[in-house]
Amino acid sequence: MKVLAIVALLACGAFAAEGPQCQAPNGGGLQPVLQEFTALIPTDKILELLLTSMTSDPETQAVMEFLSSSEFHQVVNLVQSQPSFKTLLDFACSDLYLDAAYYFNLLAGIFGFPEVRSHPRAIARAGGFRGLLLDILEVIPVDEIKALFEQKLASDYYLQLAFQKINSDEFGAIVDTLKANAAYVDMKDRLRGLGVDVDLIIDTINKIFH
Template identity: 25%
Template sequence: MKYIAALFAVLTIIGLGQAHQFEDFGKGPLHEDIQDFLDFVPYQEIQGIVSDYISNDPEVQKAFSDLLSSSVLRDLMVDWEAIPEMINILNYVQKEGVDIYSLVNKANKALNIDEIVPPSHLYSPVIQRTGGIVGLFKDITDVTPLADFIHTYVQKMKNSSPFVNFVNQLKSDNSQRAVDKVYQIKSLQIILNVLKTSGVNTQITADILYIVLGLTVPNHVTVYQERTLEDELMDFVNLLPVDQITEIVLKYVAQDEKVQHSLKYLYTPEFHSNLRDVEALKEHQVLVVYLEKAGLKVTDYIKKFHKDIGMEDYVPPKIQSIFKSEIGIQKIGDGIKGMLKDIYDIIPLDKIEAVYNEKLQNSKVFADFIEKITSSEFQKLANDLYVNPTLQNCLTNAKENGWELPELTKFFTRMFGFKLPY
């Protein structure tokens, strides 16, 4: 229940409250103007709709659970209150007689955030469910008298100088800078992304800000998405000269007999049998689980490798055609070893090193992964598998067919900047 209270405390900041349900939050003309708008909000109905969705709608339950299990709301409030331009707006509203700091601090208390103190010179006083997150917003909109809001807004702009001054304050350069900074807050972008992917029209807020106040939501803002480990690793792949690497690989595949022999070996029943034996080892299974928990989708990679080497009852025809060459077989290098050396020579190791160090400092998901694969626990798991006779037999057979698998492992890990204790 405390989380539901926290959510509603935050909602009070954006106006989901009436004087009849909340203690008085100020006095003076501006307070009365704002109260006239709040009186239109059917708070009890909205509260009932929200409570019903939280209790009965699976999509909203999951979104709500995800929100409460993270620090997104708390981070949003902390970052929002750290924007100087937002404090300027709060100070203006407080000075005009609205005890906005009291409302903000109710949310802060619910979210376990230290209260913010205004400057001493300022004034101090059974539901039918549409379903899903989109339905939640629609059901709330359906019970909200938007026409009354618009009519009252127009009347206030005509007849209330405190309200006009307040709107002018909201239209100021200070407010535009505040909007720019608010929309850069990571936690807000996470929330907007959840709403957007659920089908909620988040653009409507930007449109209202522009129509009513002339404030523009930054066009360059991209809805934030949490980066996965795979996203971080792809940054390294994007550093590679892919066209040059492809050219080298195709040249070796077409012209180097050792590489051709090594590739053909991957499609043989002997290698398939050896690979199945290794994958059946307890040591291999434990290592796979460890890497999966560390965030690496190793199971997907193994499945794809199986498919690529035809580990069914046949070898795809396209695999056979790759070894044909109109110019005949030549010895252009030292097999797989030579191909790896040629590729290694064009890899931008300095850039990889720089990105690796940057990610260690700024990417939690990457830093956590590196910590796990350089730990003594991982080293023991890897060593237990490496010394197993079944794996050694597989490595020996692979080496006899041109595959230096330990060297290949070092090569690929170096491409991602990993510094493992081999």
């Protein structure tokens, strides 16, 4: 769950102008591993699945409408304004050598898709937003990513150090404080109510990092 907090925090903000900061002294650590993970993910296939589902599935349309709404952005802004959120970002930068703020900003583009005017060739399964998640997970090479992570963890001192600190009581207390925040709980409950299988996402992340 502590690793999920780092990954889940990469989902809001505005596009960043510069590359990630907070680099480890040897150039290793979490950030270059994340970049290698990204290179393994077939983003074109995922985008086709997403756009197909957005044009044909009412549940996915409802989820994306909520994620792009001012209501959701207000909830996100409330979470980001909490001292526990800033503490998490500071800890990620100074102790984990992970520029979480940069990745927040980078992934914000998910909430600003232009209007879809054509239908991609990919065919998404029926079953709402959870079905879309399952389709996406099928094209992500989870086992290959897990193997790469284990290889890096065995050889990179700063990645080892990062995960020692992720499993520390200090980081656990930071995450627990954020998880207990009413705005954060409300955001998860709203996503669950729209059909977002939060537990499926958590389980998939845990398969990679545990």
